Amino acid sequence: MHRYSLILIGLLLRVSTTQAQSAIAENTIGRSTESTTVEVAPKKGKLSEAPFFLKAYGFYSLLTPGTEINYSGTQSQITSPTIYKPVNTHLGAGPRAGIGVGLIVSDFINVGVDADLLFGTPLQLTYDVFVGSGSTASFYKISTNTTLRVLSVIPNITFKALSRPSYYIYNRLGLVGGVVLDYKTLSNTLQTPTRGATTTSVNTATYTKNSLALGYQAALGIQFRLSQSIRGFAEVVAYNQSFKPREVQNTNSSTTNGATTVQNSATQFKDAGDYNKMNPYEQPVYNVPINSVGLGAGLVVRF
Template identity: 60%
Template sequence: MNQYCIAFILLVVKMTNTQAQSVSTLYAFNQPQGPAISKAAPTNPKAAEKPFYIKAYGYYSLLTPGTSINYDVIQTQISLPNSFKATRTNLGAGPRAGLGIGFILSDFINVGVDADLLLGKSVETNVNVFTGNSNTFTNYNITSTTTLNVLSIIPNITFKALSRPAYYIYNRLGLVGGIVLDYKQVNRTIQTPNRGAITTSESTSEYTNNSLAIGYQAALGVQFRLSQSIRAFAEIVAYNQSFKPREVQNTSMSTTSGKTTTSNSSVSYKDNGDYLATPTEFPTFNVAINSVGVGAGFLFRL
C-alpha cells in the first residue's frame, strides 16, 4: 500500500512539473514582443556650399594720393598779390559701382573678375586774377571743370586671413585694365576790363584715343554670413591707375558785344614728335587716377 502511495505521489509531481513547463513555454511564446530597436536613420550631411558667386558693390574715394594737385587762385584787387589754395578734389575722387563673379578654389583662396565704373566727381578750380596796371586793367574769372569716367576690368585673387563660421577677414589683389569713356575739361571765362565791353568765352578740351588705364588694386575687408547663400562685406580699397591721352580736340566760343566767334583745333600727344608739325604735336603725359576709399556690397552664392 505504501509503495502504491509513493508511486502515485511521484507521478503527480512529474505531471505537475510537465504542465508548469508547458504553461511557462506557452506564456513566454504568447507574450507581446517589445518594440524592435530600429537603426537610426542616417542624417543627411549638410549640403555643400556652392563654389560660384556673384557680387555687387559700391565704393567711394576718400583720398587721391599721387594725382595731380589743382589750385584755386584769387586776387581781389589789382594792387594785391595772388593767393593760391589747393582744391579738395582731384582726379580719381568720387564713387565707383561694380559687379563681379568668382570661384572658390579652397577654404583659403578665391579667384574672380570684377567690372566697375568710375563715375567720378567733377574737379573744379577757379582763377580770379587781374592783368594790366592801375589805369588800364582787366579782370579774368576762369572756372574750369574736369570730368573723368573709366570702365575697368579687374581679375583678382582673394586670400582668407582669418575664418570663422559667421565671418572671415580677407585681403584681395587685382590687376586693373580700364577703358577711358570720357575725359574732358571745360573752361568758362569772363573777361572784364575797367573800360570797354565784357567778353565771355567757353572752351572745351576733349581727350580722345587714350591709352588703357593700367594699374592694380589692393583691398582689406571682412565678409559676414547673412544666410546660406547671401553674404555682406565691407572693405578698404586702394586703386592705382594711370593712362596717357593721345589726342585732344579743342573747341572754343567767344562773345563780345553780341558778336560771337568760334574756333577749333587739335593736338596730338606723342612720345616722339615735332613742335612745328601740323597738326600740332606735343609730348605725351601721364594722367594718374589713384584713390583710397571704402567699399561695401553683397555676395550671392550660386
C-alpha cells in the same frame, strides 16, 4: 511495461514542444530586430556650401595719393598779390559702383572678376586775376570743370586670413584694366578790360583718344553671414591706376559786342613729335594718375 512506454512518449512530446516554442521565439526576435534595423533611415550628411558667388558693391574715395595737385588763384586788385591755394578734389576722387563673379577654390582662397565704374567727382577750379597794367589791364574770371568716368575690369584673388563660421577677414589683390569713357574739361572765361567791351569765352576740351587705365587694386576687409546664401562685407580699398591722353579736341566760342567767333583745334600727345606742327598740334605725352583710397561695402550671393 506498456504503462512505462506511455510515460516515456509523454516526456518526449513535452521536450519537443519546448524546443519548438524556443525556436519560434528566437525567429520572431530575429525578424523583429532585423525589421527595426531596416526601418531606421540613415542620417543625412551636412550640405556643402555653394562654390560660386555674385557680388554687388559701392565705393567712395577718401584720399587720392599721388594724383596731380591743382590750384585756384585770386587777385582782388591790379597791384595786390595773387593768392593761390590747392583744391581738395583730385581726379580719381568720388564714388564707384560695381559687380563681380567668383569661385571659392578652397577654405582659404577665392578667385573672381569684378567690373566697376568710376563716376568721379567733378574737379572745379577758379582763377581770378588781372593781366596787364594801367589802362591796358584786363580782369579775367576763369572757372573750369573737369569730369572723368572710367570703366574697369579687375581679375582678383582673395586670401582668407582668419576664418570663422559666421565671418572671415580677408585681403584681396587684383589687376586693373580700364577704359576711359569720358574725360572732358569745360572752361568759362569772362574778360573785363579797363576800357572797352567785355568778352565771354567757352572752351570745351574733349579727350577723344586715351590709353588704357592700367594699375592694381588692394583691399582688406571682413565678410559676415546674413543668411544661408547671402553675405555682407565691408573693406578698405586702394586703387593705383593711370592713363595717357592721346588726343584732345578743343572748341572755343568767344563773344564780344554780340559777335561770336568759333575756333576748333586738335592736339595729339606723342612720345616724340614737333612743337611747330599745326593741324593737329603735337605735344609730349603725359600721365594722368587717378589713384584713390576709400571705403567699400556690398552684398554677396552664393549659388
